[in-house]
Amino acid sequence: MNTHIILLSGGSGKRLWPLSNNIRSKQFLSVLPCDSNGRESMLQRVYHQLRTEFPTEQVVIATGEAQKEQIEAQLGDQVAIVCEPDRRDTFPAIALSSTYIADICHGNPQDIVVVLPVDPYAEQHYFSVVRRMSAVAARPHVDLVLMGIHPTNPSSRFGYMVPKEHQEGFFTIERFVEKPQSEEARRLIEQGACWNGGVFAFRLGYLMEIVQSHIGEYSFPELLDRYASLGKKSFDYAVVEQAAKVAMVPYDGVWRDLGTWDALVQEMGSSGLGLQYLSQTEHTVVVNELTIPIVALGTKNIVVAASADGILVSDIALSGHVKPLVDPLTDSPRSIHYVWGRRTVVDRIMEESTLKSEVRIVEVSAQSVWEAHEEAGTCTQIVLLSGSGFLLTEGEELCIGAGYSTSLSRGKPLIIRSSTPMRFVETVVVKK
Amino acid sequence: MNTHIILLSGGSGKRLWPLSNNIRSKQFLSVLPCDSNGRESMLQRVYHQLRTEFPTEQVVIATGEAQKEQIEAQLGDQVAIVCEPDRRDTFPAIALSSTYIADICHGNPQDIVVVLPVDPYAEQHYFSVVRRMSAVAARPHVDLVLMGIHPTNPSSRFGYMVPKEHQEGFFTIERFVEKPQSEEARRLIEQGACWNGGVFAFRLGYLMEIVQSHIGEYSFPELLDRYASLGKKSFDYAVVEQAAKVAMVPYDGVWRDLGTWDALVQEMGSSGLGLQYLSQTEHTVVVNELTIPIVALGTKNIVVAASADGILVSDIALSGHVKPLVDPLTDSPRSIHYVWGRRTVVDRIMEESTLKSEVRIVEVSAQSVWEAHEEAGTCTQIVLLSGSGFLLTEGEELCIGAGYSTSLSRGKPLIIRSSTPMRFVETVVVKK
Numbered sequence: 001m002n003t004h005i006i007l008l009s010g011g012s013g014k015r016l017w018p019l020s021n022n023i024r025s026k027q028f029l030s031v032l033p034c035d036s037n038g039r040e041s042m043l044q045r046v047y048h049q050l051r052t053e054f055p056t057e058q059v060v061i062a063t064g065e066a067q068k069e070q071i072e073a074q075l076g077d078q079v080a081i082v083c084e085p086d087r088r089d090t091f092p093a094i095a096l097s098s099t100y101i102a103d104i105c106h107g108n109p110q111d112i113v114v115v116l117p118v119d120p121y122a123e124q125h126y127f128s129v130v131r132r133m134s135a136v137a138a139r140p141h142v143d144l145v146l147m148g149i150h151p152t153n154p155s156s157r158f159g160y161m162v163p164k165e166h167q168e169g170f171f172t173i174e175r176f177v178e179k180p181q182s183e184e185a186r187r188l189i190e191q192g193a194c195w196n197g198g199v200f201a202f203r204l205g206y207l208m209e210i211v212q213s214h215i216g217e218y219s220f221p222e223l224l225d226r227y228a229s230l231g232k233k234s235f236d237y238a239v240v241e242q243a244a245k246v247a248m249v250p251y252d253g254v255w256r257d258l259g260t261w262d263a264l265v266q267e268m269g270s271s272g273l274g275l276q277y278l279s280q281t282e283h284t285v286v287v288n289e290l291t292i293p294i295v296a297l298g299t300k301n302i303v304v305a306a307s308a309d310g311i312l313v314s315d316i317a318l319s320g321h322v323k324p325l326v327d328p329l330t331d332s333p334r335s336i337h338y339v340w341g342r343r344t345v346v347d348r349i350m351e352e353s354t355l356k357s358e359v360r361i362v363e364v365s366a367q368s369v370w371e372a373h374e375e376a377g378t379c380t381q382i383v384l385l386s387g388s389g390f391l392l393t394e395g396e397e398l399c400i401g402a403g404y405s406t407s408l409s410r411g412k413p414l415i416i417r418s419s420t421p422m423r424f425v426e427t428v429v430v431k432k
Numbered sequence: 433m434n435t436h437i438i439l440l441s442g443g444s445g446k447r448l449w450p451l452s453n454n455i456r457s458k459q460f461l462s463v464l465p466c467d468s469n470g471r472e473s474m475l476q477r478v479y480h481q482l483r484t485e486f487p488t489e490q491v492v493i494a495t496g497e498a499q500k501e502q503i504e505a506q507l508g509d510q511v512a513i514v515c516e517p518d519r520r521d522t523f524p525a526i527a528l529s530s531t532y533i534a535d536i537c538h539g540n541p542q543d544i545v546v547v548l549p550v551d552p553y554a555e556q557h558y559f560s561v562v563r564r565m566s567a568v569a570a571r572p573h574v575d576l577v578l579m580g581i582h583p584t585n586p587s588s589r590f591g592y593m594v595p596k597e598h599q600e601g602f603f604t605i606e607r608f609v610e611k612p613q614s615e616e617a618r619r620l621i622e623q624g625a626c627w628n629g630g631v632f633a634f635r636l637g638y639l640m641e642i643v644q645s646h647i648g649e650y651s652f653p654e655l656l657d658r659y660a661s662l663g664k665k666s667f668d669y670a671v672v673e674q675a676a677k678v679a680m681v682p683y684d685g686v687w688r689d690l691g692t693w694d695a696l697v698q699e700m701g702s703s704g705l706g707l708q709y710l711s712q713t714e715h716t717v718v719v720n721e722l723t724i725p726i727v728a729l730g731t732k733n734i735v736v737a738a739s740a741d742g743i744l745v746s747d748i749a750l751s752g753h754v755k756p757l758v759d760p761l762t763d764s765p766r767s768i769h770y771v772w773g774r775r776t777v778v779d780r781i782m783e784e785s786t787l788k789s790e791v792r793i794v795e796v797s798a799q800s801v802w803e804a805h806e807e808a809g810t811c812t813q814i815v816l817l818s819g820s821g822f823l824l825t826e827g828e829e830l831c832i833g834a835g836y837s838t839s840l841s842r843g844k845p846l847i848i849r850s851s852t853p854m855r856f857v858e859t860v861v862v863k864k
Contacts (some may be wrong), residue, residue, distance in 0.1 A: 017727070018724075018727075277757055277758075277761075279753070279757050280747075280750060280753070288743075290743075291779070291780070292450075292740065292741060292742045292743065292766070293742040293743070293761060294742065294743045294744075294745065295449070295450075295742060295743070295744045295745070295746070295754065295757055295758060296745045296746070297744070297745070297746035297747060297750055297751065297753060297754060297757060298746055298747030298749070298750030298751075298753075299734065299745055299746070299747055300747075302731065302734075302745065304743075304745050306743060308724065309724060310724045310725040310726065310727060311722075311724065311725070311726045311727070311736075311738060311743060312726075312727045312729070313726065313727070313728045313729070313731055313734065313736050313745050314727070314728070314729035314730060314731070315712075315729060315730030315731055315732075317730070318712060318729055318730030319729065319730075321711070321712070321729060321730075322727065322729060325709055325711050325727055325729060326709075326727060329709075329725060334724070346778040346779060346791065346793075347723070347778060347793050347817070347857065348723070349817060349818055349855065356817075356818060356834070357817040357818060357834065357855075359778065359791065359793070359817070359857045361778075361779050361791070379835045379837075381813070381815050381837050383813050383859045383861065384861075385779070385781060385788075385789040385791070385859070385861060386781055386788060386789060401864075402788070402789065402861050402862075402863075402864070403811045403861040403863060405811075405813050405839065405859075407837065423781065423789075425779065425791045425857070425859050427815045427817070427837075427857050429815065429816075429817060429834050429835040430834075431834075431835060432833075432834070
């Protein structure tokens with residue numbers, strides 16, 4: 001009996017604007033202090049914590065196409081990624097990854113599957129609870145195991161689970177209450193209720209039966225093809241609420257959503273990130289992705305965050321309100337991470353929401369391959385600013401260095417393999 | 433008898449960083465609200481106020497080479513500019529401009545010269561006091577007329593002038609006290625003392641005699657040639673303190689140095705400048721020269737200023753302390769204004785304080801001429817992003833539009849005449 005792990009990496013949004021945006025989700029921001037005196041992203045932190053508890057188990061990351069490259073860039077290409085061709089809520093996403101495990105990884109019906117979200121900031125103990133959940137899921141009289149988080153306040157943001165009986169290492173559940181008002185939440189907490197942490201464990205065969213009854217019996221490639229036509233359904237609705245034999249394993253420890261600046265700066269430490277000079281400040285955190293300095297003078301309880309997309313200056317306590325403010329900013333993201341490096345827009349001309357020109361700084365990591373394609377109806381020029389590598393043309397390799405420039409021609413991609421890290425300027429002008 | 437006016441435009445520095453820098457002085461920042469519902473710079477404001485009082489008089493602007501283009505860009509090329517070949521303090525600067533008036537403008541020894549600094553923020557009445565000073569300077573028993581500013585506090589930053597007798601329209605002066613301690617300043621104010629406002633009026637012949645005795649008798653071109661060898665001497669020391677018959681004309685009105693952010697934001701109005709979104713803020717002023725938005729949320733008493741050189745977030749009351757913080761930032765300014773437009777560095781690579789590459793956005797105003805020169809040891813590429821104009825080559829004019837690109841060749845400047853406003857990207861890579 002094997003254990004398989006499905007890590008759900010979804011979400012996108014502007015709660016951590018200007019660092020997060022429609023393409024770059026919070027889990028990819030390299031802002032958390034880590035052992036090596038550097039910084040890691042929430043994704044990297046959760047993956048390493050997971051691997052400490054489950055060093056050899058199969059891990060599948062369920063995500064959308066937009067995040068695939070960023071996950072590979074942060075975790076390497078050894079991790080299995082199942083890309084949802086469309087956003088279809090948690091039940092189809094878990095069904096697709098479970099089908100991948102059953103069909104492509106030849107998972108056994110008795111194998112255990114653990115599903116967990118990528119974004120909680122938790123201590124290592126959380127993952128030993130996940131391990132315990134997988135053991136409970138293997139028991140004969142259990143269909144589904146959920147993690148119960150000990151509530152720290154009567155929040156209305158979570159689902160609550162009221163325990164019935166204590167069995168060996170788990171509880172049975174009396175009932176679920178979805179997002180209660182805080183008065184009811186207070187009563188539920190007095191009855192020993194826990195938050196539903198969105199971590200699930202079950203036998204693969206159990207889920208595949210539900211998948212077959214809801215969706216049908218398909219191979220992984222077949223399900224991929226049909227995916228866009230599936231209805232949106234949450235895992236809670238399709239599976240949890242229908243399950244007869246549900247167990248809960250409680251977790252009592254640090255469990256935070258670092259999805260807003262006030263929560264994130266708590267975990268970042270006082271030092272901030274990037275080029276900055278602080279003087280006479282109190283409780284001021286600067287996160288600077290730009291190459292120009294930020295100077296903070298005499299500020300108190302302020303977070304300053306700057307990226308190619310914009311600059312936020314916010315009172316820390318109020319920084320949870322940034323989303324509605326920046327939602328109307330419909331400009332497409334200016335800084336995008338790829339497997340091969342990063343592309344940052346430094347100048348953009350729009351005319352009535354149509355792009356007229358863009359100047360981009362392209363950073364290619366060492367030993368990587370960058371393909372530049374001319375977009376239809378544009379002329380594109382590139383100039384190599386620093387680094388060296390090879391231009392791959394028909395059958396030939398041309399060694400290129402700083403100062404090399406060329407223009408792209410229609411239909412022919414420019415393929416460059418870097419030796420050292422390379423930095424280009426790429427200028428795209430839309431033809432009239 | 434004519435009146436000539438010398439406007440002193442000096443100074444540079446980082447008190448208004450990141451908007452001001454070693455090249456762009458505070459008087460060039462277009463931040464003050466003006467009648468036309470737009471913004472004007474301190475230079476433009478003072479020049480217009482001056483012209484309201486002195487519509488036809490000769491105005492000479494005394495400045496350094498670094499500011500010449502910016503003055504022309506803001507006032508047009510109708511204004512006479514006397515460029516000091518070197519910084520040599522106020523006496524040589526006023527001597528040079530007076531020689532220009534005597535030699536090039538054929539000024540008469542009986543003509544009146546008024547000298548005033550470009551940076552005080554004052555009401556129009558200030559300039560009618562200047563007019564009164566020029567009338568007093570024409571009287572037989574007066575050598576030198578100074579403006580006395582009514583003190584608003586016992587400041588130690590100014591020179592004080594203690595009045596002796598009230599004559600018709602002016603005072604004679606008993607004594608000067610340079611930057612007294614505030615206790616003494618308080619006593620001086622009780623005696624009716626005024627601040628020395630740095631505005632002077634005198635007969636041209638009077639000053640030229642002093643110039644001849646201190647420096648020698650030279651034509652304007654000869655003095656220009658010798659200028660760098662002159663000793664540094666202040667006008668106060670060389671002229672004011674030696675003058676026998678000194679008069680003071682008092683001014684009682686708004687008189688401010690907008691040389692720090694706290695003083696400047698008072699006059700800017702609450703609205704700030706540039707792309708910005710404010711929410712739940714109190715007394716927060718955002719000045720944004722970048723093309724990306726600044727979002728301020730819940731901040732109080734904060735000034736945020738952003739340019740291509742950096743970002744300042746400061747408590748308004750403490751913003752006078754910015755200079756020592758940014759003085760160590762020795763990066764050369766990234767945004768420079770010229771007669772023909774503006775050049776902004778958007779990407780710069782340095783290696784041990786040697787420039788390796790720069791990507792610049794060049795904005796050329798309509799109907800202007802931009803000459804691009806290849807700097808020695810570099811390769812330079814330009815791409816036209818928007819606008820249209822003509823490329824002037826040997827005897828020919830080539831019409832160019834968005835998407836046009838070329839590389840500069842050594843020794844041959846690229847001369848472009850814009851029809852509409854043009855925007856280029858200019859990439860300079862230093863050869864190994």
